[in-house]
Amino acid sequence: MSRIAxxxxxxxxxxxxxxxxxxRGFQFADGVYEVCAIRGGALIDEAPHLARLERSLGELxxxxxxxxxxxxxxxxxxxxxxxxxxxxxxxxxxRGVARRDHGFPAVSVxxxxxxxxxxxxxxxxxxxAGKGIAVVTRPEARWARCDIKSTGLLPNVLAKQAAxxxxxxxxxxxxxxxxxTEGASTTAWIVDANGVLRTRALDHAILPGVTRAExxxxxxxxxxxxxxxxxxxEETRTAREAFISAASFGVLPVTRIDGNxxxxxxxxxxxxKIGKLYWSSR
Amino acid sequence: MSRIAxxxxxxxxxxxxxxxxxxRGFQFADGVYEVCAIRGGALIDEAPHLARLERSLGELxxxxxxxxxxxxxxxxxxxxxxxxxxxxxxxxxxRGVARRDHGFPAVSVxxxxxxxxxxxxxxxxxxxAGKGIAVVTRPEARWARCDIKSTGLLPNVLAKQAAxxxxxxxxxxxxxxxxxTEGASTTAWIVDANGVLRTRALDHAILPGVTRAExxxxxxxxxxxxxxxxxxxEETRTAREAFISAASFGVLPVTRIDGNxxxxxxxxxxxxKIGKLYWSSR
Numbered sequence: 010m011s012r013i014a015x016x017x018x019x020x021x022x023x024x025x026x027x028x029x030x031x032x033r034g035f036q037f038a039d040g041v042y043e044v045c046a047i048r049g050g051a052l053i054d055e056a057p058h059l060a061r062l063e064r065s066l067g068e069l070x071x072x073x074x075x076x077x078x079x080x081x082x083x084x085x086x087x088x089x090x091x092x093x094x095x096x097x098x099x100x101x102x103x104r105g106v107a108r109r110d111h112g113f114p115a116v117s118v119x120x121x122x123x124x125x126x127x128x129x130x131x132x133x134x135x136x137x138a139g140k141g142i143a144v145v146t147r148p149e150a151r152w153a154r155c156d157i158k159s160t161g162l163l164p165n166v167l168a169k170q171a172a173x174x175x176x177x178x179x180x181x182x183x184x185x186x187x188x189x190t191e192g193a194s195t196t197a198w199i200v201d202a203n204g205v206l207r208t209r210a211l212d213h214a215i216l217p218g219v220t221r222a223e224x225x226x227x228x229x230x231x232x233x234x235x236x237x238x239x240x241x242x243e244e245t246r247t248a249r250e251a252f253i254s255a256a257s258f259g260v261l262p263v264t265r266i267d268g269n270x271x272x273x274x275x276x277x278x279x280x281x282k283i284g285k286l287y288w289s290s291r
Numbered sequence: 292m293s294r295i296a297x298x299x300x301x302x303x304x305x306x307x308x309x310x311x312x313x314x315r316g317f318q319f320a321d322g323v324y325e326v327c328a329i330r331g332g333a334l335i336d337e338a339p340h341l342a343r344l345e346r347s348l349g350e351l352x353x354x355x356x357x358x359x360x361x362x363x364x365x366x367x368x369x370x371x372x373x374x375x376x377x378x379x380x381x382x383x384x385x386r387g388v389a390r391r392d393h394g395f396p397a398v399s400v401x402x403x404x405x406x407x408x409x410x411x412x413x414x415x416x417x418x419x420a421g422k423g424i425a426v427v428t429r430p431e432a433r434w435a436r437c438d439i440k441s442t443g444l445l446p447n448v449l450a451k452q453a454a455x456x457x458x459x460x461x462x463x464x465x466x467x468x469x470x471x472t473e474g475a476s477t478t479a480w481i482v483d484a485n486g487v488l489r490t491r492a493l494d495h496a497i498l499p500g501v502t503r504a505e506x507x508x509x510x511x512x513x514x515x516x517x518x519x520x521x522x523x524x525e526e527t528r529t530a531r532e533a534f535i536s537a538a539s540f541g542v543l544p545v546t547r548i549d550g551n552x553x554x555x556x557x558x559x560x561x562x563x564k565i566g567k568l569y570w571s572s573r
Contacts, residue, residue: 013382014312016312021311023312023473024310026312026313027309027310027311027312028306028309028310028312028317029305029308029309030296030304030309030310030383030405030407031308031407032300032317033448034317035314035316035317035322035442036324036442036444037442037444037447038320038442038443038444038445039445039448043319069445069449076441085523099391101312101317101318109381109475111447111448111451111452111475111476112448112451112452112455113443113448113452114336117407123312125312125313125391125447127390129474148435149435150434150435150436151434151435151444152432152433152434152443152445153430153431153432153433153446154432154446158446160319160320161320161395161434161443161444161445161446162316162318162319162320162443163319163320163351163434164323164434164436164443165393166315166319166393166394166395167351168397169393169394170393173396181431184363193393194393198420209327223384224565228298233484280377289396
């Protein structure tokens with residue numbers, strides 16, 4: 010079966026799923042996106058993803074191409090047409106097609122909307138959850154508004170590639186003060202030397218992770234103390250556990266950071282409990 | 292006459308000038324570009340623009356879609372087909388189309404190449420050169436590798452838009468130490484209180500401007516002392532002159548910065564001489 014994509018009002022075969030060369034997403038990274046997991050054919054955390062998309066659009070003063078309700082419908086229809094049971098749905102909105110010029114085009118320009126869906130092998134993540142993943146740290150190189158989920162992802166691309174070449178799954182960015190901001194495409198967490206679960210407080214340096222927000226309430230349930238406070242590279246060296254979170258896989262334990270074992274080098278217990286709770290509550 | 296664009300080996304009408312929705316330029320800003328001026332039907336500074344494109348590609352370990360000689364030919368052919376005598380030619384290269392994944396795709400993926408050309412009203416710039424333009428300063432918000440001419444231009448878009456809304460032509464980014472890096476799409480220069488021409492030395496914070504490099508040798512010719520040393524916002528307040536440079540217009544005098552007059556508020560003499568020398572030497 011050939012893949013189907015939604016592009017500006019039409020469901021088309023992938024070979025015809027195209028945007029103009031003067032699309033501002035293509036020429037300026039003047040666009041935003043969301044990725045939702047699909048489990049058993051259903052969208053996971055659809056509402057918070059749509060809410061975040063709306064926030065990103067608002068921060069960039071970009072028009073929504075369709076209402077949230079309609080966008081949800083398009084996402085589900087794209088999933089259905091591609092017969093995806095387990096996978097991801099991808100939504101991208103750009104400021105539309107206009108004669109190239111840095112400033113915003115006239116308000117009458119129609120924003121571009123693209124939705125795609127694809128199958129993902131979640132068994133791969135289950136295997137990674139069993140043994141843990143490796144992370145490398147990289148200097149923070151991104152722009153000042155990482156809270157906006159924009160398609161300006163080149164620094165993320167370079168960091169992810171550097172991680173892979175180092176045999177790692179993810180790269181964690183480190184700010185000028187030595188604190189982890191987040192991963193190239195994931196939220197960063199540790200259980201520190203005092204047993205406190207740590208993740209950076211929301212600011213302009215990190216994306217307000219949807220999975221992050223879903224995890225927060227689990228802490229009370231599990232009796233784990235949570236502190237939304239950035240942690241340093243040094244603190245990762247004495248951490249008992251570490252993990253990453255993202256919409257695509259929920260939670261994955263981190264067992265090596267820059268080649269150093271985290272805790273006893275095995276996936277942590279709190280990590281496992283949070284991961285389990287995350288999927289059981291979906 | 293409808294516009295013609297070159298897209299991946301073919302010259303096509305603009306309505307059919309499209310790229311796939313999984314083009315990495317569209318999804319990740321994983322692409323680079325160049326803009327050359329066209330005067331009298333001829334490309335201005337073609338060689339240094341092609342050299343910089345090659346450098347950008349190298350920094351991102353991106354394959355060149357065609358050789359430099361062939362790209363020059365495509366650019367000139369695009370100009371010819373669009374019958375542009377006075378205008379711009381735009382070249383964009385991306386890492387190609389691949390299933391969405393942050394890391395680099397397999398080396399076998401063909402890079403995307405798009406070339407467009409359009410007429411530009413240079414008389415508009417002549418008018419601006421006569422009265423000078425206004426600049427506003429904005430906190431530097433871009434990524435750590437602005438020396439790479441990538442399409443990750445969202446912070447530039449936002450700064451340019453902010454400038455326009457403030458009635459200005461350009462925004463100058465200011466780094467954490469209070470020094471100007473460069474404009475949203477131009478190089479920043481002042482003639483300081485001591486009569487020294489100042490522009491930031493090349494580093495990762497600024498694009499190595501082609502027009503900047505062309506201007507440097509004029510200084511000796513004009514007997515102007517040049518110091519490649521960043522200048523602060525405070526130094527702009529006592530500057531005798533200020534200007535911006537870019538491929539599209541050469542040089543434009545800056546007569547207001549954040550609402551304050553530069554020097555006597557009129558376009559500067561050294562600025563005018565450099566601008567004249569730039570075009571007379573093309």
